[in-house]
Amino acid sequence: MDVLDKLRILSDAAKYDVSCSSSGSGRKNKKGGIGSASINGICHSWSDDGRCISLLKILMTNYCIYDCAYCVNRSSNDLERATLTPDEIVDLTINFYRRNYIEGLFLSSAIIKSPNHTMELILNVVKRLREVEGFNGYIHTKAIPHADKRIIDEIGLYVDRMSINIELPSENGLKLLAPNKTKKSILTPMGNIRNRIVETREEKKKFKYANSFVPGGQSTQLIVGATEDNDLKILKLSEGLYDGYNLKRVYYSAYVPVAKSPNLPVLDSPPVIRENRLYQADWLLRFYKFKADELLDENMPNFDLSLDPKCNWALRNIGIFPVEINRADYNTLLRVPGIGVKSARRIVAARKFGPLNYDNLKKLNIVLKRAKYFITCNGKYYGMSSMNPEKIRKKLIYGLDRNIFEKQLSLWEMGGFNDKSLHI
Numbered sequence: 001m002d003v004l005d006k007l008r009i010l011s012d013a014a015k016y017d018v019s020c021s022s023s024g025s026g027r028k029n030k031k032g033g034i035g036s037a038s039i040n041g042i043c044h045s046w047s048d049d050g051r052c053i054s055l056l057k058i059l060m061t062n063y064c065i066y067d068c069a070y071c072v073n074r075s076s077n078d079l080e081r082a083t084l085t086p087d088e089i090v091d092l093t094i095n096f097y098r099r100n101y102i103e104g105l106f107l108s109s110a111i112i113k114s115p116n117h118t119m120e121l122i123l124n125v126v127k128r129l130r131e132v133e134g135f136n137g138y139i140h141t142k143a144i145p146h147a148d149k150r151i152i153d154e155i156g157l158y159v160d161r162m163s164i165n166i167e168l169p170s171e172n173g174l175k176l177l178a179p180n181k182t183k184k185s186i187l188t189p190m191g192n193i194r195n196r197i198v199e200t201r202e203e204k205k206k207f208k209y210a211n212s213f214v215p216g217g218q219s220t221q222l223i224v225g226a227t228e229d230n231d232l233k234i235l236k237l238s239e240g241l242y243d244g245y246n247l248k249r250v251y252y253s254a255y256v257p258v259a260k261s262p263n264l265p266v267l268d269s270p271p272v273i274r275e276n277r278l279y280q281a282d283w284l285l286r287f288y289k290f291k292a293d294e295l296l297d298e299n300m301p302n303f304d305l306s307l308d309p310k311c312n313w314a315l316r317n318i319g320i321f322p323v324e325i326n327r328a329d330y331n332t333l334l335r336v337p338g339i340g341v342k343s344a345r346r347i348v349a350a351r352k353f354g355p356l357n358y359d360n361l362k363k364l365n366i367v368l369k370r371a372k373y374f375i376t377c378n379g380k381y382y383g384m385s386s387m388n389p390e391k392i393r394k395k396l397i398y399g400l401d402r403n404i405f406e407k408q409l410s411l412w413e414m415g416g417f418n419d420k421s422l423h424i
């Protein structure tokens with residue numbers, strides 16, 4: 001099998017991994033246009049300064065000794081298999097880089113022979129790229145559960161980011177669908193990576209030339225909808241990972257039915273709206289100081305698909321609204337649906353020069369479509385005749401694109417974060 005055939009198979013196999021912030025778009029170039037958004041092969045990540053980086057996104061191999069029921073690469077699945085050698089991956093990366101196709105590499109893998117053997121091959125790739133080829137571009141690799149700490153520690157010296165995919169949000173889910181993996185086999189290396197990151201950051205403060213270790217931090221992916229785990233369980237897990245393991249990002253991936261198993265749910269299409277609600281809630285955890293327990297509880301363990309989590313939270317806590325825009329502190333403003341970090345900052349800065357009225361807010365480009373139901377300006381309320389949560393809820397939903405609720409969109413149809421219904 002030649003390298004191009006391997007590349008076709010292994011870039012396609014990598015498309016189910018979303019833990020690099022990537023792709024999913026199949027838009028082709030049109031006559032007279034430039035560029036295309038390939039469904040696989042190249043994905044994108046973001047650097048700390050906000051630049052978008054294109055990455056060669058591939059699996060090293062799709063041969064796997066494990067048989068995770070939800071995975072297209074499971075050992076029992078009859079599919080075309082391939083393995084790229086470390087030399088081939090290095091050559092592809094360097095050649096694509098020289099042609100300006102990519103700026104970095106996202107290298108994942110199924111498990112060939114053993115977790116240690118697979119990680120040794122990954123180590124071989126990253127070591128050669130850095131030490132022999134002098135490649136300074138972005139590298140993100142997987143860390144495989146059960147692999148030795150020694151190998152992961154060495155890989156971490158060469159790469160920018162590592163991710164260990166938890167995939168299933170509960171130990172029960174793992175037992176049922178991925179019996180070779182355990183919570184411990186995933187969380188132990190995650191904890192080790194966290195510790196090494198902290199240690200090397202301290203060393204760097206003391207010694208200018210100390211080595212960096214995974215300077216871009218670690219991330220993980222959770223599959224949504226392959227098990228019965230509810231959104232509360234998933235969100236609390238994410239909160240624990242951010243707080244306890246200093247994760248940079250948790251990615252959510254709507255379960256794509258690629259296999260039939262009595263242990264898997266029967267779905268018409270991937271639960272992408274649910275996935276997006278989790279992304280919105282994750283955003284609220286990271287940037288709006290919400291806690292998982294505030295957004296969901298045992299009485300309401302799943303997000304309402306028709307309304308974003310922040311609006312839902314506000315309606316369930318209608319007693320604290322409306323807030324007076326001229327008096328509310330920054331953190332309270334952040335809790336108003338429709339008011340984000342930038343808007344809250346703008347309001348706080350502008351009101352130093354005098355009280356703000358509704359027109360002033362419009363001039364500050366504050367989006368009032370949602371916010372107007374939850375604020376007063378100089379004591380005046382611009383929402384409805386009364387603060388009735390049911391009526392506001394209907395208004396908020398009616399203001400959204402109704403088509404979105406008529407059917408569950410397929411993974412590739414969804415407008416993602418550009419979808420206007422997803423504004424937090």
Ligand code: SF4
Binds near residue numbers: 064065066073074
């Ligand atoms: S170990 Fe990874 S690649 Fe292998 S079957 Fe499980 S999820 Fe798929």
